[in-house]
Amino acid sequence: MISSTASDPSGVTDAIAALQSGDVYVAPGVQGQSAMTDALSAAVPGDRTIAVVVLPEDADLGTVYPLELLDRLSERVPQTTVVLAVGDDLQAGSTVIDSNDVLRIANENEAAAGGDTQTALVETVQQIVEENPSSPGLEAGGGTDWLLPVVIGGAVLLAAGGTAIGLLARRRRTPKTAVDPVPPGIRLRVDRLRELRVDYANLPGNPVATETAAGIEALASHVEQLFVRLDAKAETDQVALAEAEYSDKLARLVAALERDYLLDLLTRPDLWDAPEERVAEVREALAAVTTQIIDNIKQVNARKGLLFQVSLDSLIGRSELRDWERQFKKNSGE
Structure with a gap:
């Protein structure tokens, strides 16, 4: 098991190392670490385009500016899109999708999940996959896209009981037309x-x-x-x-x-x-x-x-x- 080093208590260094060979990192000490790792691993598309990181809520105490941890991750991991949860605060950035769009998706799912970080992350990954036409399951005639909610629901059911019911019952949101939130x-x-x-x-x-x-x-x-x-x-x-x-x-x-x-x-x-x-x-x-x-x-x-x-x-x-x-x-x- 990878643990946070003394030189980087935020856990970002450990996350960067883990994401060189995988797409999901849930820091030791995060509640339900194993179950959350299983659910998120089932949600990511598997083409090494999306990374999901979950850090403890105090991981950003030493940061200088908002989204500093997200920036550090994005600069050093091979995935082009990074979804980060610091406690129950969701952030997201991307080099292939408009960063304002992915951040909006993360924030909307954070608010809709009512504190359920795992649900918010899974929903965020699903919507980001929909936003990116090159992701697996979105190609014309692809046969795996319809299975994605079932696979994710099964993993979450095994990991977190009632959370899966909410995921399966919730209809996947239609992606919104991009609107600049800046007046x-x-x-x-x-x-x-x-x-x-x-x-x-x-x-x-x-x-x-x-x-x-x-x-x-x-x-x-x-x-x-x-x-x-x-x-x-x-x-x-x-x-x-x-x-x-x-x-x-x-x-x-x-x-x-x-x-x-x-x-x-x-x-x-x-x-x-x-x-x-x-x-x-x-x-x-x-x-x-x-x-x-x-x-x-x-x-x-x-x-x-x-x-x-x-x-x-x-x-x-x-x-x-x-x-x-x-x-x-x-x-x-x-």
Whole structure:
């Protein structure tokens, strides 16, 4: 039996090693480890495209950002799609299916299963297989697809009793048409952030620009994750609240990160008064908004109301950035 190493208490290193030769890893100590392994092994398609990992609920205590464990797994396992459960929190990522779609599927099944992680995982794998036309059982004339629910149901019946009845009784959901969970106005700002990230990444020999590029990408990614999770787990009013909060804050940041402000400060500081102070203000604002969004993601995961505490007063106080909404709309064509 593989056990978690002292150097990596999360169990990810052990999971990566196990997935080199198999598709399922359930960490030692997870309740019902053996039965869950059997059920999940019956659910995966067997073509080494989908990996399923189950870790204890405290496995992510040492992580720096949401989905860090999923990212580590995805980078180092041979499977193209990874489904991860940390306790009863489901996550998913893929290089062959839109990651927003697989994450949405995981979150919807997590909510529908009501705390039954095994059921949520099996349903998630089934729907991901349906999303990927190259998976076994989805080819025209294939004879195995109709057997999949029976095989899975039998394995779960042996492993977990009544859980199988629920699985067999539940009709398989028809895959939804992909809809971007990120509101259009927020998506416009995220797209502009990514365009600006390239400008900072391409600025040679400037460590501040390099760090800013990484910070912009982290912010954009976290914004997307917030709205993906809100779409799957939260009430409509919470989505509207987050949209209102981040529509203006992201626009302010975009204005501050534009080529005629921070990028110009980094390339021609001699043409500005107090350039170091201005650069620090923008970098602090970028970090503060990212931190608040990470906190919001954690609040969504915990089914708590969203809290907002970042004001960006330093950017508002700059006359060059005061009319941030007009500037953003002019630059983006909104």
